[in-house]
Amino acid sequence: QKEVEQNSGPLSVPEGAIASLNCTYSDRGSQSFFWYRQYSGKSPELIMSIYSNGDKEDGRFTAQLNKASQYVSLLIRDSQPSDSATYLCAVYDTSGTYKYIFGTGTRLKVLA
Amino acid sequence: EAEVAQSPRYKITEKSQAVAFWCDPISGHATLYWYRQILGQGPELLVQFQDESVVDDSQLPKDRFSAERLKGVDSTLKIQPAELGDSAMYLCASSPKLTGGADGYTFGSGTRLTVV
Numbered sequence: 001q002k003e004v005e006q007n008s009g010p011l012s013v014p015e016g017a018i019a020s021l022n023c024t025y026s027d028r029g030s031q032s033f034f035w036y037r038q039y040s041g042k043s044p045e046l047i048m049s050i051y052s053n054g055d056k057e058d059g060r061f062t063a064q065l066n067k068a069s070q071y072v073s074l075l076i077r078d079s080q081p082s083d084s085a086t087y088l089c090a091v092y093d094t095s096g097t098y099k100y101i102f103g104t105g106t107r108l109k110v111l112a
Numbered sequence: 113e114a115e116v117a118q119s120p121r122y123k124i125t126e127k128s129q130a131v132a133f134w135c136d137p138i139s140g141h142a143t144l145y146w147y148r149q150i151l152g153q154g155p156e157l158l159v160q161f162q163d164e165s166v167v168d169d170s171q172l173p174k175d176r177f178s179a180e181r182l183k184g185v186d187s188t189l190k191i192q193p194a195e196l197g198d199s200a201m202y203l204c205a206s207s208p209k210l211t212g213g214a215d216g217y218t219f220g221s222g223t224r225l226t227v228v
Contacts, residue, residue: 004154032214043203043219044155088154097168098211099145102154 002027004091006103014111019076021106023089026070032092033065035074038105039085048074079110114138116220118204124226130192133223137186137206144181146189147203155203161187162210194227
């Protein structure tokens with residue numbers, strides 16, 4: 001059973017700080033990784049994708065991938081109260097049918 | 113920007129009743145996915161279509177759930193009879209092709225089901 005694990009939180013950070021969200025996955029053959037943001041009562045929204053080891057930056061967001069350690073992270077710089085949401089890590093499973101395997105999500109609270 | 117349409121947004125139903133959800137994918141998208149997200153958990157794939165054919169329904173509780181995509185365009189997910197444990201958000205997504213999820217895909221707004 002392929003798994004994606006996240007700490008459920010909540011992770012509380014003060015406004016303006018860096019929020020660090022972490023995710024580990026069990027399938028060493030995974031190649032595509034995604035971060036989704038989900039506000040309460042809303043559907044998930046894709047915010048970052050990463051496919052290669054290293055860092056990928058997009059505005060205030062940086063995704064980091066370490067395939068050897070089977071570890072993905074998301075950094076949010078200059079956190080804002082509007083960033084308060086649940087962040088879902090997803091791994092694209094291509095071993096059978098093509099689908100996402102999601103973690104349970106980490107709830108982030110940015111304190112004003 | 114093209115969107116995945118879902119209806120209804122909210123549904124409250126009594127235990128043992130039948131309920132149905134509808135999804136209209138982005139125009140031209142061949143692959144359609146239904147996910148279920150129980151509160152506090154991540155989405156889990158229920159069924160995946162390629163055109164009108166089911167590609168994966170291994171996690172669909174087939175004794176009570178059914179899904180169809182008769183003309184390979186819009187899709188309906190049905191639950192009969194509904195149980196309390198079916199309370200969840202039901203999410204639909206689509207991608208241009210079977211492997212299109214490698215670029216990430218967009219979810220519809222979802223249907224929030226409450227079974228009482």
